[in-house]
Amino acid sequence: MAQTKRFFGGWLSPRRSTWLIRATGLLAGLALVGGAASANPTSGGAAAEHTSEAADLEAAANATIAPVLPCSALAQFPTLETQPQSGVPDFFQIPGAPTEISSAIVVAATAQAPEYCDVQGVIAPQIGFELKLPTTTYAGRYMQMGCGGECGRIGSPSFPACDLQPGGNFAVAATNDGHTGAGVWAVDDQLRVDFAYRAVHVVSVAAKTIITAYYGAAPQHSYFNGCSEGGREGLEEAQRFPEDFDGIAAGAPASIWAPLEIFQAWEARANVDAQGHPILTADKLPALHSAVLAACDGLDGLVDGQINDPRLCHFNPGSMRCPSGTDAPTCLTSQQVEAVRKIYSGPVDAQGQRLYPGGEPYGSELAWNGWMVQRAPGAPTAAESLATDYFKFMGFATNPPASYSILDFPFTEQGFNSTRPLGELYDATNPDLRAFRDRGGKLIIWQGWADQAIPPTGTPDYYEAMQDRMGGLTATQRFARLFMFPTMYHCAGGYGPDLFDVINPLVHWVELGQAPEQIVATQTSTGLPTGTVIRTRPVFAYPEQAAYTGSGSIDDAANFVGVMPSRPPNDDVKWLGQDLFKAPAE
Numbered sequence: 001m002a003q004t005k006r007f008f009g010g011w012l013s014p015r016r017s018t019w020l021i022r023a024t025g026l027l028a029g030l031a032l033v034g035g036a037a038s039a040n041p042t043s044g045g046a047a048a049e050h051t052s053e054a055a056d057l058e059a060a061a062n063a064t065i066a067p068v069l070p071c072s073a074l075a076q077f078p079t080l081e082t083q084p085q086s087g088v089p090d091f092f093q094i095p096g097a098p099t100e101i102s103s104a105i106v107v108a109a110t111a112q113a114p115e116y117c118d119v120q121g122v123i124a125p126q127i128g129f130e131l132k133l134p135t136t137t138y139a140g141r142y143m144q145m146g147c148g149g150e151c152g153r154i155g156s157p158s159f160p161a162c163d164l165q166p167g168g169n170f171a172v173a174a175t176n177d178g179h180t181g182a183g184v185w186a187v188d189d190q191l192r193v194d195f196a197y198r199a200v201h202v203v204s205v206a207a208k209t210i211i212t213a214y215y216g217a218a219p220q221h222s223y224f225n226g227c228s229e230g231g232r233e234g235l236e237e238a239q240r241f242p243e244d245f246d247g248i249a250a251g252a253p254a255s256i257w258a259p260l261e262i263f264q265a266w267e268a269r270a271n272v273d274a275q276g277h278p279i280l281t282a283d284k285l286p287a288l289h290s291a292v293l294a295a296c297d298g299l300d301g302l303v304d305g306q307i308n309d310p311r312l313c314h315f316n317p318g319s320m321r322c323p324s325g326t327d328a329p330t331c332l333t334s335q336q337v338e339a340v341r342k343i344y345s346g347p348v349d350a351q352g353q354r355l356y357p358g359g360e361p362y363g364s365e366l367a368w369n370g371w372m373v374q375r376a377p378g379a380p381t382a383a384e385s386l387a388t389d390y391f392k393f394m395g396f397a398t399n400p401p402a403s404y405s406i407l408d409f410p411f412t413e414q415g416f417n418s419t420r421p422l423g424e425l426y427d428a429t430n431p432d433l434r435a436f437r438d439r440g441g442k443l444i445i446w447q448g449w450a451d452q453a454i455p456p457t458g459t460p461d462y463y464e465a466m467q468d469r470m471g472g473l474t475a476t477q478r479f480a481r482l483f484m485f486p487t488m489y490h491c492a493g494g495y496g497p498d499l500f501d502v503i504n505p506l507v508h509w510v511e512l513g514q515a516p517e518q519i520v521a522t523q524t525s526t527g528l529p530t531g532t533v534i535r536t537r538p539v540f541a542y543p544e545q546a547a548y549t550g551s552g553s554i555d556d557a558a559n560f561v562g563v564m565p566s567r568p569p570n571d572d573v574k575w576l577g578q579d580l581f582k583a584p585a586e
């Protein structure tokens with residue numbers, strides 16, 4: 001049993017076998033049910049001992065774990081001084097995570113979700129969460145979903161597919177990070193801490209306790225999956241609470257949080273004239289994007305409508321300048337040329353020192369609509385809203401006056417340093433992941449090279465710091481891998497292949513020991529998985545690059561191979577916050 005064994009097209013690690021032994025041991029007592037067990041009832045009971053080992057493995061792999069409690073037994077209302085039901089622990093006594101469960105009801109199966117016990121609760125002081133516990137299809141795995149923006153709402157967690165649990169489902173949870181709405185909540189110091197890192201941690205603690213009570217056993221494997229703010233949460237977990245999750249997928253992490261708000265303020269300011277009017281308008285973006293592609297597509301060695309590494313591009317917006325006294329959607333006014341330069345540059349002070357490790361990446365132009373370019377006249381942009389909320393309510397120990405606006409933020413070294421004290425709370429930039437690595441944790445970081453919301457250059461910059469701290473690229477890749485998707489915008493969408501799955505690679509890595517070498521991204525006619533496939537393209541573990549073999553369609557991933565650059569890329573960006581990528585006390 002301790003040997004690695006092939007089954008279901010995959011490989012079992014000794015660790016996985018341990019799970020199987022434990023799961024098989026539960027067969028009689030906990031009524032394991034599932035696809036294989038249903039098809040062959042004898043494999044679902046004590047007779048499993050008499051089947052061949054392969055059949056045993058197959059049955060256990062497909063097995064699901066049934067609850068040992070009715071769903072409604074999980075509800076607890078400490079405020080009403082009701083005692084927990086018999087056999088249910090008092091969730092209010094969870095160390096560091098006093099929990100009230102206000103609702104626990106069974107929700108019927110739909111086309112998108114299995115039947116599940118819907119648990120809604122609060123962890124003190126006011127961390128809201130929802131935990132969905134499959135009633136008949138739970139397969140022993142827990143997955144916690146990340147949030148977006150500054151959170152403030154519980155995004156109803158969905159049930160992701162995973163080929164190691166055919167017919168089975170994760171228990172899934174999500175949290176509002178301890179507050180509702182935007183901005184004003186952050187006047188409370190405890191709520192700042194809960195948002196920064198505590199909420200995700202205590203929800204994982206409470207969820208595992210509830211799972212243990214409901215199914216009679218703790219989850220065998222725990223995962224975290226998030227993008228943007230959720231990517232930051234994933235890195236916070238790996239850095240601060242390495243025991244919480246076995247596998248973490250951190251997409252487009254907003255991990256250099258405080259400086260990122262300076263970036264947002266800069267982008268918003270870059271596109272407003274002295275009278276407060278927008279400079280660059282949405283009608284200019286298609287021509288700008290086309291001009292950038294024409295200038296930079298081929299720099300990666302293949303003219304395919306993709307800029308594989310925008311750092312190679314040096315597009316001059318002045319090349320699009322309209323003839324004097326004219327204006328058209330196909331050209332930029334002189335004022336627009338200057339605004340576009342600032343947008344690509346990202347925040348700098350008067351001496352040219354960077355206040356963030358990057359600006360808008362070349363290729364991202366079409367996604368600027370709504371970000372720092374107004375979707376409609378007078379509509380607030382995302383960059384302005386995020387930066388305003390942050391500097392008014394979250395960014396300083398003492399909030400500025402109510403009249404404060406991003407026009408008041410000085411793009412100076414002093415201005416940068418003024419964000420440091422609270423940045424220590426929110427930033428997830430510690431490269432020392434030894435504790436996470438040593439307990440067997442696996443980390444997939446990913447981002448789009450055309451991310452309009454978080455400049456993608458900051459992510460390889462952090463990954464390089466991680467390599468420096470963790471013993472180099474090879475040693476780091478044993479537990480943490482980075483995937484950069486060339487044409488992808490922020491967390492979703494893009495001007496090329498932007499659909500991919502990160503769950504299966506993560507689960508396979510954690511449970512089967514299969515480190516992901518590549519992730520194939522797909523582009524479809526509609527941008528949805530149901531559309532007609534236009535292109536597939538592999539993305540290799542950074543810094544390996546996809547290279548065309550020279551024959552066959554460039555729209556078929558099969559015609560690309562991974563090539564390591566002859567020299568390792570230098571991902572260090574010179575900027576004022578380089579010291580943030582050091583472990584505390586280093």
Ligand SMILES: [Ca+2]
Nearest residue numbers: 297302304306
């Ligand atoms: Ca190209």
